[in-house]
Amino acid sequence: MAFLDFNHERFKPGFEITSTFVVTNNYRMKDTEITNLLHNANLRVTKSRKEVLQALSETGDQAISSNEIEQKLSEIDRITLYRILKAYEDAGLVHSIADGTGKKKYAMCSSNCSEGDHQDNHVHFYCRVCDTTSCLNVVIPTNLKFPTNYLVEEQQFVVSGICKDCHNQ
């Protein structure tokens, strides 16, 4: 529940973020935006927490590992970072992807996610060349027929291969 769309009206200067947001691009959040985000999620505002959100907003639709965040920030404690990421996931601010590489990747959530309910209905792409994982603007189909009596709570669709950047050269 927060907004993050580089070209969206709300992001014209002077506009305050309030609730819903959608990640569609790299965007460096302003300090007040981050603070509001944390307030709305009932999370205490600390230096580390702000920096982590900052880092995640900068990478936009590119999901990054805990280790990558750690290196971007360089001052943060590794264990604290794990706990922050867990808190963000629980709060519905961030979603994680198991892309098959063995490490979780994290990205900002879109508007359809909320506390404890990650309606993460977009496809993720893992590029084996540049070793990056990104959130694609491709929606997971909802017409799948499951065997009876399965209770579906979450879905993760990971496609891997070669991304557009690595493919074009």
Added chain:
Amino acid sequence: MAFLDFNHERFKPGFEITSTFVVTNNYRMKDTEITNLLHNANLRVTKSRKEVLQALSETGDQAISSNEIEQKLSEIDRITLYRILKAYEDAGLVHSIADGTGKKKYAMCSSNCSEGDHQDNHVHFYCRVCDTTSCLNVVIPTNLKFPTNYLVEEQQFVVSGICKDCHNQ
């Protein structure tokens, strides 16, 4: 690339497996079947390798971790097991699933998989109650529209929630 269907004609006693197989159920492979499988895959036949295939065929559509296989066999070396599983994956005999638990799960491949090309077009289900991952007889739709210039090589669709057994009680 090999066949494994409990009720399939080929599995009536006296029938020899040759190439294509499909895993759909628990089935304890015969020694000669396993040996043929390894021969066809150009893999040397060793005690450990046979036991690992045996173990995987027994679990059927339930994908298990390296650690679980290790415990089933109890004599195998942990590192050797990793290498065997990698060899099987490379050979297209076995596919692995990243179900979000942090450990890879392994299951026998179906007929549409071949060396280096895992057309793993079925959905996997992770049950958070009994902590099991299984291959569902649900096919991933092929009508997804990807952004241009992405080269799709593999797909993994993991659905999580509560499985039929845990849900019915």
Added chain:
DNA sequence: ACAAAGATGCAACTTTGTTGCGTAAGGGGG
């Protein structure tokens, strides 16, 4: 039966992730 190619087993290591606990900091009430 021999030799080359390949598989195994062990040690040592890396990386990811968790847990416990004392200390520091955030935020609401006064």
Added chain:
DNA sequence: CCCCCTTACGCAACAAAGTTGCATCTTTGT
């Protein structure tokens, strides 16, 4: 602005997954 309770941080210690190197054993084709 200060107090105090709650929560977050930071460190140590640990657990578990997975990798690499290397010497030794096994498989397999000749």
